[in-house]
Amino acid sequence: MFTNGNPKNEESEESKLDTRYSDGAVRLRNPHIELMGQDILYHLAMGTESHNLVEMFGDVKFVCMGGTPQRMENFAHYVMKEIDFNLPIGATLIDLSQYRYSMYKVGPVLSISHGMGISSIGILLHEIIKLMFHAKVKNPIFFRIGTSGGVGVKGGTVVISDTACDELLNNYYETPIVGNLVKRPAILDQSLVQELKALADPEDPYDVVTGGTMCANDFYEGQGRLDGAFCNYSEKDKMDYLKKLQNHGVKNIEMEVVPFAAMTHHAGIRAAVVCVTFLDRLKGDQVDISKEVMNEWQVRPQKLVAKYIKKLLKAL
Numbered sequence: 385m386f387t388n389g390n391p392k393n394e395e396s397e398e399s400k401l402d403t404r405y406s407d408g409a410v411r412l413r414n415p416h417i418e419l420m421g422q423d424i425l426y427h428l429a430m431g432t433e434s435h436n437l438v439e440m441f442g443d444v445k446f447v448c449m450g451g452t453p454q455r456m457e458n459f460a461h462y463v464m465k466e467i468d469f470n471l472p473i474g475a476t477l478i479d480l481s482q483y484r485y486s487m488y489k490v491g492p493v494l495s496i497s498h499g500m501g502i503s504s505i506g507i508l509l510h511e512i513i514k515l516m517f518h519a520k521v522k523n524p525i526f527f528r529i530g531t532s533g534g535v536g537v538k539g540g541t542v543v544i545s546d547t548a549c550d551e552l553l554n555n556y557y558e559t560p561i562v563g564n565l566v567k568r569p570a571i572l573d574q575s576l577v578q579e580l581k582a583l584a585d586p587e588d589p590y591d592v593v594t595g596g597t598m599c600a601n602d603f604y605e606g607q608g609r610l611d612g613a614f615c616n617y618s619e620k621d622k623m624d625y626l627k628k629l630q631n632h633g634v635k636n637i638e639m640e641v642v643p644f645a646a647m648t649h650h651a652g653i654r655a656a657v658v659c660v661t662f663l664d665r666l667k668g669d670q671v672d673i674s675k676e677v678m679n680e681w682q683v684r685p686q687k688l689v690a691k692y693i694k695k696l697l698k699a700l
């Protein structure tokens with residue numbers, strides 16, 4: 385292994401390791417888990433001893449994630465209508481996790497909140513990928529349904545990410561592991577990008593575009609805003625940076641795409657990120673739209689992903 389400043393590119397050494405069993409069930413790239421008596425998915429408040437994960441989650445086909453518990457509860461209700469799923473008589477949708485993250489299950493769809501930023505979604509992805517393994521889920525597809533700041537696209541636009549980069553335009557997730565910096569390529573499934581794009585309704589009063597997404601570690605200085613508690617750069621520095629991103633093909637900025645793309649790719653899971661933009665960062669920094677508009681716009685990525693899920697379920 386290389387040490388700090390000289391990151392190790394795992395892909396070359398480990399990409400041949402299998403991420404699937406012959407029946408399509410998720411296989412972990414971690415030899416330790418199978419040797420453990422039990423596995424506690426601590427932040428999901430679940431475990432292999434305390435829960436029958438195969439019975440609870442074995443039928444999952446789609447895992448949808450987004451920042452807030454409210455959005456993911458709304459999505460669960462929305463997708464339930466779209467796929468005509470009926471809960472047993474007298475039952476209501478409940479939060480299955482009720483700890484760090486909220487989790488709703490609607491038949492083959494899991495809808496989970498991931499919080500804000502890289503470490504929050506990173507922890508969730510470890511535990512959800514392990515959940516897929518313990519539940520013997522076959523070939524799941526993951527989605528992030530999010531919000532973002534546009535770069536040269538107007539507020540309300542839906543961006544389907546075709547590439548993911550960090551603040552320095554690196555297309556990999558660089559993370560310290562046992563004292564070494566490890567690089568994992570942040571790669572999104574291009575066929576999924578095209579399939580989602582093809583489902584956009586030309587009648588909708590907003591654009592659905594594909595493009596690069598920049599993942600920042602921070603909402604303020606990390607995204608070149610002038611309105612954080614600190615700022616020691618000029619408006620020109622900010623605009624030069626945003627223009628540089630734009631020239632690189634970046635259409636929006638959020639805070640999770642890089643670990644999401646890298647960890648799903650490392651696990652061999654098809655995944656897509658669909659975000660609405662709340663503003664055009666070339667025109668300002670403050671998110672000043674009303675709550676009503678925000679709620680209406682947040683549904684746009686949900687519509688596209690629900691349409692995809694519905695289409696795939698019909699084809700089964």
Ligand SMILES: O=P(O)(O)O[C@H]1O[C@H](CO)[C@@H](O)[C@H]1O
Pocket residue numbers: 450451452499500501529530531532603638639640
């Ligand atoms: O709206 P969600 O999906 O939470 O995502 C975006 O919003 C948060 C910042 O406001 C970040 O987590 C960013 O990625």
Ligand SMILES: O=c1cc[nH]c(=O)[nH]1
Pocket residue numbers: 531532533534603607637638639662671
């Ligand atoms: O500008 C924005 C808006 C939403 N989320 C972000 O991370 N940035």
